[in-house]
Amino acid sequence: MPAQARYTYLGPEGTFSEAALQTLPEAATGELVPSASVTAALDAVRSGDAAGALVPIENSVEGAVTTTLDELATGSPLMIYREVLLPISFALLVRPGTTLEDVKTVTGHPVAQAQVRRWLAANLPHAEWESAASNAEGARLVRDGRFDCAFAGEFAGRLYGLEALVTDINDAADATTRFVLVGRPGRIAAPTRADKTSAVAWLTENHPGALLELLQEWAVRGVNLMRIESRPTGEGLGQYCFSLDAEGHASDRRVGEALMGLYRICPKVRFLGSYPRADGVAASVRAQVSDREFAAAADWLSRCLDGRGDEREP
Amino acid sequence: MPAQARYTYLGPEGTFSEAALQTLPEAATGELVPSASVTAALDAVRSGDAAGALVPIENSVEGAVTTTLDELATGSPLMIYREVLLPISFALLVRPGTTLEDVKTVTGHPVAQAQVRRWLAANLPHAEWESAASNAEGARLVRDGRFDCAFAGEFAGRLYGLEALVTDINDAADATTRFVLVGRPGRIAAPTRADKTSAVAWLTENHPGALLELLQEWAVRGVNLMRIESRPTGEGLGQYCFSLDAEGHASDRRVGEALMGLYRICPKVRFLGSYPRADGVAASVRAQVSDREFAAAADWLSRCLDGRGDEREP
């Protein structure tokens, strides 16, 4: 993606989405602007107002961000160019000088509340909770004196002149949110050996084995599926499409062949891109389905057709 | 479920959940009380305060109600005893005498807003929207004069003395929400030939083919899966469990055998009950996997072991 471009994120300033975007090289030179919602962020990309949008897609505690999945599955096509994994832990932000004993009122986004409930019960059992529209907005309200403290990312403290009284708060150890950088369709990045490919596949209605067939297109080519989510198509209960992430890059032969299989068996399929895995873990590829082996098989088939039909031996 | 018992629903009064509960015979003689959230409703059942709770589980437009799925998958076990399908269409509720031209402000639950957005743009393009905590709460605010009109179920009008200025509003034709009546574990209802069985299955970590195996346990016994949803286990990105509905009753041999297969291959599985399908559609069962055929096969195997090893012929 262009370096000097405008990028948007799920705002306001101080959200985890902004923090995630800051980890990308695009953030160093681009202009970063918040959007009010996932839909607004992706609309900015579709309309050309932004080169890319950084939005959450999945959380290890809450699950899929369905708005993001549905926006990617419908409307004019978009593609994923990068992913970011951000450990989600909260800081308890206060105005300088406030102590735990001083705290009577707490705020934050409802999702934050769900993730710190046990910590609150143990450490601030008598504090009164009121929800804010976002964690960043909660921090602003603390700065303005409306509440004594707010749960937010530690980075939001600096933005609003607050101190982190406690850090690394999260009832679930290792809570992580996965974000994706979405742009208009363009040439996909070169493979890095540690890539992920995303797509949405619709199933043939009323075909009970359709999901099994979809999985077999991947399994027979030895491609691991890392995530699969059903989403309603909006055409009535029991009608689903599947959003999925596979290990590998669309230019890997095994992945490309599986995608073509999906194209053939599904009434509709949408390619969402291939991009480097944020965890940098190289795909585990059985020797039998490596690109090298695909190329050897193609050579062999072409020799067979030509009557130089040697057999394969180890 | 007991007739003279207390039943709770996702409140407040006037919600679609209440309307769904009203369709059940239990509602005629039981005491019906609203709960503030799905979690509160199910906690009331767990603690014994209520015999059953009626909560939404799936919507044809918005997808799974993840709180319901996650509550059923964790905590002390609960079971589903009935399901209700409710067409979701909104009425525009106003104080008597109000006309469309009078409307300056509109309210309703954010989910309602998502389902009437196109209608609003076409019919009330200049009205200002402000969200309410529930559709029923929106109706109350209209009664109290805070807003000019509210989107809610038509039945909510009677409750708050409002008129339905327009009815059957929903951008998506045939929008439907599926609700379930949940109770503490008990003997499951007798099969009706049109039943559904629900369960949650955890997969073996890091086993790429695990979902495929799970589906094959059903496929090999000819059981259709009607819904399958992945949900995070909370133990890190990439760790999922699957919530599923299958056609048929756990006492059907094909369904029971598939459930036992899940029990064997999954590190953890939770049975959520068998209950009559709200649509009354009888399961399509291939002759090969009917109870009669399972019984014939068991007889045959037992004859084989006894040395009366006749062969099967048509």
Added chain:
Amino acid sequence: MPAQARYTYLGPEGTFSEAALQTLPEAATGELVPSASVTAALDAVRSGDAAGALVPIENSVEGAVTTTLDELATGSPLMIYREVLLPISFALLVRPGTTLEDVKTVTGHPVAQAQVRRWLAANLPHAEWESAASNAEGARLVRDGRFDCAFAGEFAGRLYGLEALVTDINDAADATTRFVLVGRPGRIAAPTRADKTSAVAWLTENHPGALLELLQEWAVRGVNLMRIESRPTGEGLGQYCFSLDAEGHASDRRVGEALMGLYRICPKVRFLGSYPRADGVAASVRAQVSDREFAAAADWLSRCLDGRGDEREP
């Protein structure tokens, strides 16, 4: 295959193999010579003494001709260029003037005996049977006066000056033998829409699911397998390879992709050719796996990689 060449067949003259070869256009202009055994016929091809050999490969009553399968699976590679289906019915050949009442002794190949046993019991219950080395040899012995009658193909009568006293004798209605015309590897014939592809695949030792995987390579591409035979590899009990015929031509995309799949998963695979089906039945190809659909899928994938990532819609 060349028209002016030498062709051999499983002899001696007057066998069903010769009759099968006579049905091919190659027979009209080529030189036809008998071989003493399947092995000798194929060795003549391997050494260049013959351009092709016509040998039986399968019989609807007796099953596979294992010598043919094993010869094709081992030694220097050969390819199948044509197949011939011959209804196998026997004539009772006698010296002119002989009647059924005159018959005291009968001869023929043991395989013939197996196929006319019930006819013999019903029509010549008291005749004494003695086996001959081939049906044609039996006819010669009748001509020479050693036996009163012989079972053989009706065409063998002309060769030895015998009359067919009874024709169309076979206990099994519709008994058929399938023959193949085998040559040294060469460019395979163009597809005719009614083709068959043959191969031999070795399985990974000690991999219990290996046969299932082999079948799935075909199933996932919608290719029907018409025949699959296990044969010992000679490396100990429990070590098998599989000889198989698939519907379609190796240049059909679905067949080629399945063959390449075999190449990748099998430690050894041998292509045996694609050739017109003798029954002329066009392959039943689901629209999803037609060449046209494979080409459309490849176009789509290449557009995806280029960022012209349109989705497929019907």
Added chain:
Amino acid sequence: MPAQARYTYLGPEGTFSEAALQTLPEAATGELVPSASVTAALDAVRSGDAAGALVPIENSVEGAVTTTLDELATGSPLMIYREVLLPISFALLVRPGTTLEDVKTVTGHPVAQAQVRRWLAANLPHAEWESAASNAEGARLVRDGRFDCAFAGEFAGRLYGLEALVTDINDAADATTRFVLVGRPGRIAAPTRADKTSAVAWLTENHPGALLELLQEWAVRGVNLMRIESRPTGEGLGQYCFSLDAEGHASDRRVGEALMGLYRICPKVRFLGSYPRADGVAASVRAQVSDREFAAAADWLSRCLDGRGDEREP
């Protein structure tokens, strides 16, 4: 099987079949009589003339003994009670005093010839071969002076007063023949933890995926198939049944459930018995499909139906 009974084997005396029968305890006290053919041996069992018949079923070099497979698949039902594995190596039997230099003529069964061809070419390149009806018959002909030497089992020498000039002759190292002891249907033997189960299954005509389904019935229950052979049904080319051996005993839950699956999906299935494996190798059973796990799953299901719906946890 009864100890004082009459047992028959594929004769004449001195065959490998007799040697195989001698290894069984039944041979110690029973009366052993040769039969002229596999069919004759099995007919003796069917008619009650013999309690059991010992016949070859499979050879590591030649493959299936199709007569045995077909006889077991048709006619009145029979069952397999034991199997014997016999290493097949030949002795060169001569009249006492004969040396290799003296040998001008050699005899033996054609199958023996196939297995010693390379040895002959290297050691007796100029000897003239003539086939005998069986190896034992060849030995008799040597005793009578018709030939200089015969290939047969070493044990046949004692029977005919011959010496083994050379032993352990076989071109294929580890050539083995598998024999089965067949009787009329009776109660199957108790499991020994190292058992094998045999059956014949017919497939639904014209159902391309039928073989895949048959294999999946075994795979989904984690049962290894050790042998699978297609055989024509006699009803036309392309119509097959499958003879198969599976690891385990029909009273093992995983094996029984798979057999019942076959019963349901196949138009016809014939159980051929469960019996101790001759190699004594215990079945490799994944913990998930052990009898213990099947019992635990059945308990769990029954608790679920009763509303004691606990979940499984490790």
